[in-house]
Amino acid sequence: MSHLTDIEIANQVAMFPIEKVAETIGIDSEHLSLYGKYKAKIDTNVLDELSHRPDGKLILVTAITPTPAGEGKTTTSVGLADALKHIGKNAAIALREPSLGPVFGVKGGAAGGGYAQVVPMEDINLHFTGDFHAIGAANNLLAALLDNHIHHGNALGIDTRRITWKRVVDMNDRQLRHIVNGLQGKVNGVPREDGYDITVASEIMAILCLANNISDLKEKLGKIIVAYSFEGTPITAHDLKAEGALSALLKDAIHPNIVQTLEHTPAFVHGGPFANIAHGCNSVLATKLALKYADYTVTEAGFGADLGAEKFIDIKCRLANLKPDAAVLVATIRALKMHGGVPKAELSSENVEAVIKGLPNLEKHLSNIKDVYGLPVVVAINKFPLDTQAELDAVYQACKEKGVDVVLSDVWANGGAGGEELARKVVELTEQPNHFQFVYDAQDSIVEKLTKIVQKVYGGTGVELTAKAKREIAELEKLGFGDYPICMAKTQYSFSDDPTKIGAPKDFTITIKSLKVSAGAGFIVALTGDIMTMPGLPKSPAAERIDVDEHGNISGLF
Numbered sequence: 001m002s003h004l005t006d007i008e009i010a011n012q013v014a015m016f017p018i019e020k021v022a023e024t025i026g027i028d029s030e031h032l033s034l035y036g037k038y039k040a041k042i043d044t045n046v047l048d049e050l051s052h053r054p055d056g057k058l059i060l061v062t063a064i065t066p067t068p069a070g071e072g073k074t075t076t077s078v079g080l081a082d083a084l085k086h087i088g089k090n091a092a093i094a095l096r097e098p099s100l101g102p103v104f105g106v107k108g109g110a111a112g113g114g115y116a117q118v119v120p121m122e123d124i125n126l127h128f129t130g131d132f133h134a135i136g137a138a139n140n141l142l143a144a145l146l147d148n149h150i151h152h153g154n155a156l157g158i159d160t161r162r163i164t165w166k167r168v169v170d171m172n173d174r175q176l177r178h179i180v181n182g183l184q185g186k187v188n189g190v191p192r193e194d195g196y197d198i199t200v201a202s203e204i205m206a207i208l209c210l211a212n213n214i215s216d217l218k219e220k221l222g223k224i225i226v227a228y229s230f231e232g233t234p235i236t237a238h239d240l241k242a243e244g245a246l247s248a249l250l251k252d253a254i255h256p257n258i259v260q261t262l263e264h265t266p267a268f269v270h271g272g273p274f275a276n277i278a279h280g281c282n283s284v285l286a287t288k289l290a291l292k293y294a295d296y297t298v299t300e301a302g303f304g305a306d307l308g309a310e311k312f313i314d315i316k317c318r319l320a321n322l323k324p325d326a327a328v329l330v331a332t333i334r335a336l337k338m339h340g341g342v343p344k345a346e347l348s349s350e351n352v353e354a355v356i357k358g359l360p361n362l363e364k365h366l367s368n369i370k371d372v373y374g375l376p377v378v379v380a381i382n383k384f385p386l387d388t389q390a391e392l393d394a395v396y397q398a399c400k401e402k403g404v405d406v407v408l409s410d411v412w413a414n415g416g417a418g419g420e421e422l423a424r425k426v427v428e429l430t431e432q433p434n435h436f437q438f439v440y441d442a443q444d445s446i447v448e449k450l451t452k453i454v455q456k457v458y459g460g461t462g463v464e465l466t467a468k469a470k471r472e473i474a475e476l477e478k479l480g481f482g483d484y485p486i487c488m489a490k491t492q493y494s495f496s497d498d499p500t501k502i503g504a505p506k507d508f509t510i511t512i513k514s515l516k517v518s519a520g521a522g523f524i525v526a527l528t529g530d531i532m533t534m535p536g537l538p539k540s541p542a543a544e545r546i547d548v549d550e551h552g553n554i555s556g557l558f
Helices: 006-012 018-023 073-086 100-104 121-125 131-151 203-210 214-222 243-250 284-293 308-320 333-339 352-372 389-401 411-430 446-458 467-478
Strands: 032-034 040-042 057-063 091-095 116-119 158-163 167-169 179-181 192-194 196-198 225-229 234-236 257-261 266-269 296-304 326-331 377-382 406-409 462-465 486-489 509-518 523-528
Touching: 006 116, 006 121, 018 032, 018 040, 018 257, 057 073, 057 308, 057 352, 057 411, 073 091, 073 116, 073 257, 073 296, 073 326, 073 377, 073 406, 073 411, 091 284, 116 121, 116 411, 131 158, 131 167, 131 203, 131 225, 131 243, 158 192, 203 214, 203 243, 203 308, 214 243, 266 284, 284 296, 284 308, 296 308, 296 411, 308 352, 308 446, 308 486, 326 333, 326 352, 326 411, 333 352, 333 389, 352 377, 352 389, 352 446, 377 389, 377 411, 389 406, 406 411, 446 462, 446 467, 446 486, 446 509, 462 467, 467 509
Parallel strands: 057 296, 057 326, 091 266, 091 296, 167 196, 326 377, 377 406, 462 509, 486 523
Antiparallel strands: 032 040, 040 257, 116 257, 158 225, 179 192, 225 234, 257 266, 509 523
């Protein structure tokens, strides 16, 4: 068992030049734009040339409800792709880019761990190829154009009390949640209340991830609703003549990035974190490219199967006409014990009773994947050294009763070799017929969609709408957005909207406090409970432990 940190392990491995990695799945170097030796962007126009090729198999990796103990979903995804290559399959991985907010906040890096990582991990976790900076710049240009229009006479009659477009920054900064700007006289704009979101919550992030090409991107950007007029008419980015300039800022960012795992498996890393407040999936273009080049594409969606997987299916697959072939549900014995009521400090001791008490969480996620989403599924137990056989047997027995296989995944310690059994099981599952389906129909009313998500996926009894939410639903349906899918903004720590309700709670309702249409992205965001679109830093942020030496070597990313 290695005692090295993730970054030390990553730095020990000699990376291949990215052209060589791309070549292993047939990507010609003429389609690559290099960002140094080990990163590149792939020209998405190549998709037209590949249209005759059949798609490979699509495998969705998701997880049980997250706990502070960690589940290792990205690690499992990376290890599974490497393991598929180990057993002779042509495989690739399609992942989301990390946000700087969590990197400097709670969890540090997000490029896998141990011997199942994507590299260069420092680059991926920090500025990478500048995609998030481009998204932030485009978002804030639109905000500047909006306020500039108001300052110069407000010909569109924008009601400054009904501006819905916020500025963004890719950092956890609670101080910016609520601000007042335009102060100190007429020359500095029109005073108004405002606030910031984190960049990944920007609708432009979602648009980049759901666009099919640059023309589609531009059209979607023009549909963004930034405010409402005094008469209640939506004001769009197109009304501000903004979509051309926004597209110019995003012309490089729209092309997916390709990097490699420690075992040189191609990794398409592009857009889309934060499945609690956004749709939490990597870009459609990255997934479609991977499916054309690889026979097996492993992708992940953020947080648990109630959040990322539901949005992957009801938003991404619906809008992009994708159909997954199988799913992997990642769990750890440690996390199951936490769902069984054991505090983090006591997870090292064997506690079969706590595992059994925590199993309803796993079983609910399994039921969602099998019965609600209609996909064949295997449970991957991400192995930890202190897991005991008795604890593992409790999971095996429970899943056997549900007709689902459990595989022990040891990719953190052994890379692809530690995931070969999982890879073989996944290949077997992708050959099975499935009855893939959405949670709700597009024609359902907004309230029906919300209710179906809560009842079918979360296990609650229904929704409670605030007076504000009721008004917003009526307005959204009147404006013609009633057939849009729903993007639930909900805590990741519980099926409910109360993060303290761990396990598989019952007899709860979800409070919908407000709704906002992302008209460009093509979905409605429903804000629940106390969810925030701008996180804050913890008392001891990860940033305090990140450093760089005189040779430019970074430490503290894990």
